[in-house]
Amino acid sequence: MKILITGALGHIGSSLIRELPYMLKNIDNVTLLDNLSSQRYPSLFNLPNHKYTFIQDDIRNTDMDKILVDIDYVIHLAAITDAAGSFSNAEEVERNNYECTKVIANACLKHNVKLITLSSTSVYGTQDEVVSEDCSLDDLNPQSPYAKTKLLEEELVIEMCNRGLNAVICRFGTIFGDSIGMRFHTAVNKFCWQAIHRIPLTVWSSAYEQKRPYLDLKDATNSFKHLIEKDLFDGEIYNVLTDNFTVKNVIDEIEKNIPDLKIEYVDNKIMNQLSYDVSNNKFINTGFQFKGSLQKSIKETIELFTYR
Ligand SMILES: NC(=O)c1ccc[n+]([C@@H]2O[C@H](COP(=O)([O-])OP(=O)(O)OC[C@H]3O[C@@H](n4cnc5c(N)ncnc54)[C@H](O)[C@@H]3O)[C@@H](O)[C@H]2O)c1
Structure with missing residues (x-):
């Protein structure tokens, strides 16, 4: 093959x-x-x-x-x-x-x-x-x-x-989740990066309780x-x-590793008012099993930064 x-x-x-x-x-x-x-x-x-x-x-x-x-x-x-x-x-x-x-x-x-x-x-x-x-x-x-x-x-x-x-x-x-070519511009990874570096987490104003697919x-x-x-x-x-998670779910997981996070609410053109699953x-139904874990992958990403 x-x-x-x-x-x-x-x-x-x-x-x-x-x-x-x-x-x-x-x-x-x-x-x-x-x-x-x-x-x-x-x-x-x-x-x-x-x-x-x-x-x-x-x-x-x-x-x-x-x-x-x-x-x-x-x-x-x-x-x-x-x-x-x-x-x-x-x-x-x-x-x-x-x-x-x-x-x-x-x-x-x-x-x-x-x-x-x-x-x-x-x-x-x-x-x-x-x-x-x-x-x-x-x-x-x-x-x-x-x-x-x-x-x-x-x-x-x-x-x-x-x-x-x-x-x-x-x-x-x-x-x-991490890879050698990973990027940090999307939600979970960006929040991990900001948390590790003690930068306030930039959350879109309407997004905190909204569900999104990850x-x-x-x-x-x-x-x-x-x-x-x-x-x-x-x-x-x-x-x-x-799974579908809210930003709150994601931040709660990061906080288990890095407590006392600061959040800054910002506007973004992609923002909208609705949550969706x-x-x-x-x-x-094709026989695939999702085994991923937000908790485990966030922990692994944070642990890459040994100097934190
Ligand atoms: N990462 C996510 O959260 C996510 C979510 C949904 C869908 N996707 C889709 O999955 C795919 C892979 O995503 P990713 O996160 O690995 O993206 P990425 O940006 O990390 O990697 C994309 C790669 O494509 C290469 N590339 C771009 N234009 C090219 C071109 N014209 N010719 C040759 N190479 C080119 C870039 O150099 C880069 O290495 C993309 O189609 C993306 O839209 C990603």
Whole structure:
């Protein structure tokens, strides 16, 4: 089995490229493609003793025909991923993310390669109840340019599945948990960083009691194994999240490790008034077990900073 992972040096990719060769026994080679736009060079340090090929290139400039001729699966992670920051570079986010997915999906269709592509639970936006994958397009309410582009990418992939592409779309919750290429711009990791450095935790004014979907990185990595082993390339969308938490839940867990945290309430363009829960039942019904733990992963992240 030969796998291509795009965006391989990122938060999720840098964990996946270390775990996957052990999780799936029959992998011959893992090809890693990343343009290093987010400068995660250390993600290539001390990789396990396995056969890797690294290609430093932008997906949009890469000769995918040459790469895919020898590949069985693509896990497409490459994207500009800062949702809150995407208000100031909306065009670049759409150009980069949409084009990358289009290039990858077209090449997978042409070479009959199976594709796992990443979306986000942020496509749900404001909702007033538990939401599932059945939520109609009209009811989806993405709040940022990043999330709006994810929705366009989903539509593109679904349309291509109708033309014969073997793909699956995962709507991931916000990742928590550490990896060598991890980032600290999303809720749980950002709060850990601020708490460790005794910076007041910047909580969006309306968000303290609002529920949002989160995904432990360990569950994320396992979900790829599950999709490949179960051959779930059925053109479906799956919500992949460990659980829904409020900001209060997250801060309570951090406080167990670092007491007396200070909170500063700030405004952000993604803020809205509604709390929403996302259901992960559809993915569980395929036989997947979520085992991640907010408590354990927060503790592990904080313990990385031994000087604190
Ligand atoms: N991290 C989360 O909380 C989260 C939640 C939901 C969905 N996702 C999705 O999961 C995927 C991976 O997320 P992540 O957190 O690992 O992101 P990340 O930002 O840590 O990594 C993305 C990687 O893609 C690379 N990249 C960007 N544009 C590229 C291009 N044109 N060509 C080649 N490489 C390119 C970057 O250099 C980076 O290493 C993304 O699609 C993201 O939208 C992430």
